[in-house]
Amino acid sequence: MSIQKWSDRQKLDLKLPAMPWFVRQFINYKLPDLSPSSLLEYVRDYESFFGWLRAEGISQASSNAEITLLDLETLHMDSITGYRLHLTSRAESANSRITVSRKLSALRSLFHYLSQIAEDENFYPLLKRNVMAKVEIKRVHKPKDTAAKLKGKILEEDELLEFVGYILEGYGKDVEDNKQAYYAFQLNRERDACIASLILNSGLRVSEVVNLNVDDLDPNNKLLYVFRKGNNDETFKTPVYFREQAKDELMAYLTLRQTRYSTPKKEKALFVAKPNGSNEGKRMTKRAIQEMIIKYAKRFGKPYLTVHKLRHSFATDYYLQNDIYKTKEQLGHASTETTEVYAHLTDKTMSEAIERRQDS
Structure with missing residues (x-):
C-alpha cells in the first residue's frame, strides 16, 4: 500500500466510528472497489451534510452517528436545494461548481446503496424513498473547457x-x-x-x-x-x-x-x-x-x-x-x-x- 493510501486509511478508520451504522456499512461495501483516499472524501462529505441537517433542525440527532435512516427517508427536495445553496453561497468558504457536484455525487452513491442494494432482515431496502434520485448532477468540466x-x-x-x-x-x-x-x-x-x-x-x-x-x-x-x-x-x-x-x-x-x-x-x-x-x-x-x-x-x-x-x-x-x-x-x-x-x-x-x- 502506498504511503498516501496508508495515511488515508488510518484517517478513515478514525472517522468511521463517528458515522451512522449504515454509512459504515456502505464504506465497507465500497472498500474493495475504491481507494481509501476516495472513501475518506466520501466520509468528509457526509460529515458536512449531516452537520448541516442537524444545524438546520432537519434532524434532531445530537451527533452525526445518531442520524437515522428515517431522517434521510423523509427529506424534502427543498432540503436538498437548501443544502446546495449552503454549499455555493457560504461567504467564508463557498465551494466551486466541481466541488458541489462531487459532494452531491457522494450523497447519491450513499442513497443509491441504501435504496437499491442494502437490505434489512426481511429483504426490504434499507431506504424506502430516495430523494437523491431526483437530483440531476450536470457534468461540470468538459475537456474543451479544461x-x-x-x-x-x-x-x-x-x-x-x-x-x-x-x-x-x-x-x-x-x-x-x-x-x-x-x-x-x-x-x-x-x-x-x-x-x-x-x-x-x-x-x-x-x-x-x-x-x-x-x-x-x-x-x-x-x-x-x-x-x-x-x-x-x-x-x-x-x-x-x-x-x-x-x-x-x-x-x-x-x-x-x-x-x-x-x-x-x-x-x-x-x-x-x-x-x-x-x-x-x-x-x-x-x-x-x-x-x-x-x-x-x-x-x-x-x-x-x-x-x-x-x-x-x-x-x-x-x-x-x-x-x-x-x-x-x-x-x-x-x-x-x-x-x-x-x-x-x-x-x-x-x-x-x-x-x-x-x-x-
Missing part, C-alpha cells in the same frame, strides 16, 4: 527543457544575493531539477512521485514502477516509462541522495529532504514538492505553473507525437474521456496540423 483554462499556463516546446535548466542554474543567479535562498538552492538543485525533469518526461502525478522508492527505479530500461491512482490492487505497481532526457538528472541526484541528505539505509524513499532540526533525510512530502515547483515557477516567469501543470505540460507534448490511447496509458487515466483535454490543442497547433495534412 483545455481553454490551461492555455498559456503550461510549458510548451523548448520551455520543458528550459525550466529544468533554470532550476539547475538560472535560479541560483537570481537569488545569489540572498544567502539563505542561495544556500537552499545549492543544497537542493540536483534533487529539484530531477523531480521536475521526471514529471516533464513521464507525466507522473505528484502523489506517485512522493511514493516512489529507490527500488522502483530501473534506469537502464528507463522504467519506474508506480502505485497508480485508482488501482486498488495493493500488491501491483504499474511500469511507467520515462524519456531519456530525465536519465541524466536522475543519475546525478542518485549519486548524492545518501551523502548530502544523510539518508539512512532504512529509508526507501527515492526523493528525500532533511527537515530543519533533523539529522537525517526523510521522504519528501507532497506539499514540499508542490511548494518547490511554485517557487521556481514564479522566478521563471510562469506564476500559474504548478506541479500538476507540469504533468499537463508533458501530456500535451506527448499527445502531439502519439494517439489518445497511448497518452491515456502513459498518464494512468481510467478512461479516454479524461485524456480528451489534450485533443483540444492550441489554435497554432491545430493550424499546423491542418497544414501538415494538406502537404501529405
Whole structure:
C-alpha cells in the first residue's frame, strides 16, 4: 500500500466510528472497489451534510452517528436545494461548481446503496424513498473547457527543457544575493531539477512521485514502477516509462541522495529532504514538492505553473507525437474521456496540423 493510501486509511478508520451504522456499512461495501483516499472524501462529505441537517433542525440527532435512516427517508427536495445553496453561497468558504457536484455525487452513491442494494432482515431496502434520485448532477468540466483554462499556463516546446535548466542554474543567479535562498538552492538543485525533469518526461502525478522508492527505479530500461491512482490492487505497481532526457538528472541526484541528505539505509524513499532540526533525510512530502515547483515557477516567469501543470505540460507534448490511447496509458487515466483535454490543442497547433495534412 502506498504511503498516501496508508495515511488515508488510518484517517478513515478514525472517522468511521463517528458515522451512522449504515454509512459504515456502505464504506465497507465500497472498500474493495475504491481507494481509501476516495472513501475518506466520501466520509468528509457526509460529515458536512449531516452537520448541516442537524444545524438546520432537519434532524434532531445530537451527533452525526445518531442520524437515522428515517431522517434521510423523509427529506424534502427543498432540503436538498437548501443544502446546495449552503454549499455555493457560504461567504467564508463557498465551494466551486466541481466541488458541489462531487459532494452531491457522494450523497447519491450513499442513497443509491441504501435504496437499491442494502437490505434489512426481511429483504426490504434499507431506504424506502430516495430523494437523491431526483437530483440531476450536470457534468461540470468538459475537456474543451479544461483545455481553454490551461492555455498559456503550461510549458510548451523548448520551455520543458528550459525550466529544468533554470532550476539547475538560472535560479541560483537570481537569488545569489540572498544567502539563505542561495544556500537552499545549492543544497537542493540536483534533487529539484530531477523531480521536475521526471514529471516533464513521464507525466507522473505528484502523489506517485512522493511514493516512489529507490527500488522502483530501473534506469537502464528507463522504467519506474508506480502505485497508480485508482488501482486498488495493493500488491501491483504499474511500469511507467520515462524519456531519456530525465536519465541524466536522475543519475546525478542518485549519486548524492545518501551523502548530502544523510539518508539512512532504512529509508526507501527515492526523493528525500532533511527537515530543519533533523539529522537525517526523510521522504519528501507532497506539499514540499508542490511548494518547490511554485517557487521556481514564479522566478521563471510562469506564476500559474504548478506541479500538476507540469504533468499537463508533458501530456500535451506527448499527445502531439502519439494517439489518445497511448497518452491515456502513459498518464494512468481510467478512461479516454479524461485524456480528451489534450485533443483540444492550441489554435497554432491545430493550424499546423491542418497544414501538415494538406502537404501529405
